[in-house]
Amino acid sequence: MRKNSGNNGPILNIKHGILCNVYDLLLNELGPQYWWPAQTPFEVVVGAMLTQQTKWTNVEKAICGLKAQGLLEVQALAEADSALIEELVKCCGFYRQKASRIKAIAGFFAENDVDTVFSMQVEDLRKTMLSLKGIGNETADSIVLYAAGKPKFVIDAYTTRMLKCIGIKGNYIELQGMFESSLPENVDIYKEYHALIVEYSKTFCGRKRCEECILKDLNKNGY
Template identity: 60%
Template sequence: MIGTFLTQQTKWSNVEKAIGNLRRAGMLEPYDLAKADITLLERMIRCCGFYRQKASRLKNAAQFMIENNMDELFKLPMDQLRKILLSMNGVGNETADSIILYAADKPKFVIDAYTTRIMGCMGVEGNYEQLQEMFENLLPHDVGMFKEYHALVVEYAKSYCGKKRCNECILVNGHRKGTVHGQKQI
């Protein structure tokens, strides 16, 4: 869950540094994070940008999870859990869905900037909910598969989109030819 807050508007490599700092300080559990000194917490996550805002949100989220028994929250039906998560300060669709998929182990497909960018390059436009619905309608509702697909999208986009290698992208080039991996596009 910590990673979902820290990754907002930053690179994962910076999140890994911050999580390493938190791990060394013993602040990866809600109780430890909730009682952490805010200034110390800010210093440990500074590499992620927006560190004051993120430190405050992390402390608030940790306190929320303690007060509402995180294990019981994660047992709630997915729609109910999502509504609760979205009510928290600093939690939008992507953060809520990441928590649902990765922390609660429930099948919710995460749409991030990489997914939106890749889909747009392939000519598939839509807002968060439309793209999510498309993936969830086309794929089996399997937590492992959703995690794997999301990770593959992120890794692929980091290799091509983040480095402006569009001319090498098989997804874009396949789209231009009318096929992706030899199949007609939908």
């Protein structure tokens, strides 16, 4: 099991509760992840929509193809031929639906300046994203956090499973509330924490390495 030596990830200054302990354990184990891997906020938006129900490796392939065609620009994607977009995102599954949705959100940003939209208050921005077709809680919060750089904790299936293992259950909003009330309101911490959960889940949970789980003692301690 690899231990991170001398990590430089964002450090929690206020420490209380199990969710802070989990963060420390994950950061120590995996080291900083520095998400989201994208060059522009709009690339984050497109990636957040494409990643629904597929692996990130498929998203990377699609992003690469879109970039090569110059379609990671708002106006270009909004005006692009639907068949071409479908071809480029085919590797992500549900490609007709995803092509139509990324074209639609490009259309939204073509009519509403990205910087202006992302300067909205967190809750207003979240509501605006949720009002767009194909955007649910997880995608909206990924956009708010990673594209707009505003403090909204992202919950996904990995997070829900991990928390269940340490005895914490709840719906999306309840779990999000637990993180946000336990952690300092810090965008870098929120970004890093979600990335660590994803990485840990892929490396340990997904490979059924539960015997080696660094979180199991937390559960034994009665959390």
